[in-house]
Amino acid sequence: MDFDLPESAIAVRDGVRAIAGRYDQAYWDRCDADKRWPEEVWRDLVEGGWTALAIPEEYGGGGQGLLELAVALESLAAGGAGGAASFLYLLTPAFGGLTIARHGTEEQRAEFLPRIAAGELDTCFAITEPDAGSNAVNIATRAVRDGDHFVVHGQKIWISGVERADFMVLVTRTIPAAEARPRVSGFTVLLVDVKEAVADGTLTYRPIPKLGTNTVASSMVFLDGVRVPADRVLGEVDQGFAVLWDILNPERILAAAGGVGSGEMVLEVACAYARERAPFGRPIGANQAVAFPLARIKAQLELARLMTYKAAWLWDRQRPCGAEANIAKLTAAEAAWQAADRAFQTHGGMAYSLEYPVARFFRDARIAKNIPVAEELVLAHIAQHELGLPKSY
Incomplete structure (x- = not known):
């Protein structure tokens, strides 16, 4: 049992993180406020080949898999994009690229995949x-x-x-x-x-x-x-x-990767504030009431990351991954929401100010508990299919 990321995924992590580092929180705040697609980030990702990772090499892609795509999404989210990162990897790389690569005819692959890989076609x-x-x-x-x-x-x-x-x-x-x-x-x-x-x-x-x-x-x-x-x-x-489940399981896995990355970014912002804010002569992060909830979120994020990588690894090998995809989505969404909630609490009254990005974290994290599938239906699926309990819906 090997828990080391393959070299291909490490290269993806580092490369996407480098791109994410070019854009600060103010950039993402502006895109959100202006309701604008982050075109500059998208172009950087396309030009670096980071959106075509899972497209076969003969069509201009990286010839890698869902694991590398999940690592890319997680890295973009953790590098500053937060919840906005998910759509950059779901809409075209996953819904278009992955689906056509696995289920398209030879003619469809030849028509669509090179254009997707080159950033000339969006889905x-x-x-x-x-x-x-x-x-x-x-x-x-x-x-x-x-x-x-x-x-x-x-x-x-x-x-x-x-x-x-x-x-x-x-x-x-x-x-x-x-x-x-x-x-x-x-x-x-x-x-x-x-x-x-x-x-x-x-x-x-x-x-x-x-x-x-x-x-x-x-x-x-x-x-x-x-x-x-x-x-x-x-x-x-x-x-x-059959095609549908090969769309929905990667969607859950990538949503989980986005949740893990977003949670890591939000946790980093919260901890930075907890180290710096000292209204009573010492940092508020020295108080266990502040530190312990943040530490618990770190533990939750690490567990969610393990399940996300496992689910992606299984999908890449065309093995059943429904339970793992659902569990990854469930745990990552909850960890990301807890991170946003604790970041809000850690910032105190300043969290309510739009001068800080915490309000955006809060808004973006909440919807992940409902999409791409509500957590109640995930729990019902686990209860029925993994625990053998009667169907409840």
Whole structure:
């Protein structure tokens, strides 16, 4: 049993940390306040090859795996980006790059992967619907075959990054849920040309005002007769559930990596303040009431990191990783939230001032307990599948 990171992951950690070090908290505060994609950071990452890590070498990528992608995301978050880092690695490197590399046809890989690796093509992912959140089996967005195309009607919600995406990885039903036997059959995953559909008016979207993570918009998406060529099916028609889990498990693992990195960054900020603030003649960090909660968060983050790396390692070897991915997401989200909460408490009244980044940490960390899957559903999954308890939902 070897707990050393491979040399490839160490190189990723150091390289991404170097890029993160070029941008201070004020930069991320401005991007968040202006609701602006961190284009400068994204360009640096693309030019260094740090977004194409998991794309095979023959398509211009690094030929590495989800572990290296998770380390990159963790390093960017820990280096200052915090919660904003997750979207830089989820939207295109994972939802586009990983999914097409594993499930695309040779023609699809040749068409899309070199452009993703070069930073010339961006993607987003659309599964959630107003009446089908975490219960993906009940999605109603319908794709109907029409000659050499599928025609799609439906509505999605909380779709992040659609405003800058070239293509959308879209989860549809080609067999309605009420007719599917078994219920997990009848899914088809499509690659939708967003720009083309917006231009012809069959795809529209409306950003949702939200509390945090404002470096990327999250939108309502309306699909009204979007035509998708049949050769842009990812995986097999009606058998898209296998593709779906190869999207959702990496999403959980990368979300966990972002939580670990964010927690480390927030903990560093809190400890720096605890070392410097001395209202009674000695640093407040000398008080156990301040120090012990911070020390406990450090322990939680180390445990979450171990499970995150294990889950990524399993996925790279195409071994079952559902339990590990869920546990990593659960523990990392909780540790990141506790870090933000204790940073707020450590800063006292100054945490309420926007002169400090603590308010942004607080806003961004809270949503991780709900996405990409609510912690209650993670616990229900663990109870049923790992403990053998009766299904509760």
